[in-house]
Amino acid sequence: MAEQKAAAVDGLGGAGAADAAPAGEAAAARVRPVETLLRAAPLGLCVAAMTVMLRDQQSNEYGTVAYSDLGGFKYLVYANGLCAAYSLVSAFYTAVPRPATVSRSWVVFLLDQVRSCLPVSALLTLFTRLW
Numbered sequence: 001m002a003e004q005k006a007a008a009v010d011g012l013g014g015a016g017a018a019d020a021a022p023a024g025e026a027a028a029a030r031v032r033p034v035e036t037l038l039r040a041a042p043l044g045l046c047v048a049a050m051t052v053m054l055r056d057q058q059s060n061e062y063g064t065v066a067y068s069d070l071g072g073f074k075y076l077v078y079a080n081g082l083c084a085a086y087s088l089v090s091a092f093y094t095a096v097p098r099p100a101t102v103s104r105s106w107v108v109f110l111l112d113q114v115r116s117c118l119p120v121s122a123l124l125t126l127f128t129r130l131w
Contacts, residue, residue, distance in 0.1 A: 032094065040091040046084035053077045072126030079122035086115045 053073060057066045067073040090108070098104075 028100070029097075032097065036091050036095045039087060039094055041087075043084050043087040043091070046080045046087065050077055050080045050084070053080070070126070072122070072128075075125055076119070076122040079118045083115050083118060086111065 053067050053076060057064060059065075067077060090111070093108070
């Protein structure tokens with residue numbers, strides 16, 4: 001009876017541990033292209049937003065307003081440029097296979113948070129100056 005339990009424990013621990021590493025690597029290989037595409041998607045949106053902001057101009061009987069007349073608009077264009085650059089760099093970073101470590105994961109997570117908060121802060125700055 002004790003031999004059967006020992007064989008069962010050895011079978012679960014040995015085979016399960018050996019099979020877990022290739023399964024995790026296979027899952028990471030399947031997810032990598034999707035993550036790369038999701039990280040590259042904001043690049044087009046940021047460039048489109050920058051193009052609209054740079055080319056937009058309003059004229060009426062009171063005068064003409066362009067993006068360069070307001071500091072909030074300039075900040076928004078710069079924030080979109082930084083977000084586009086980060087999207088490109090992070091897409092290349094995730095496309096190259098490398099071992100995942102906790103510190104790399106935290107760095108990517110924190111930079112993603114900064115990237116998502118940057119355009120929001122630019123819009124809030126713009127609205128507070130226009131108010």
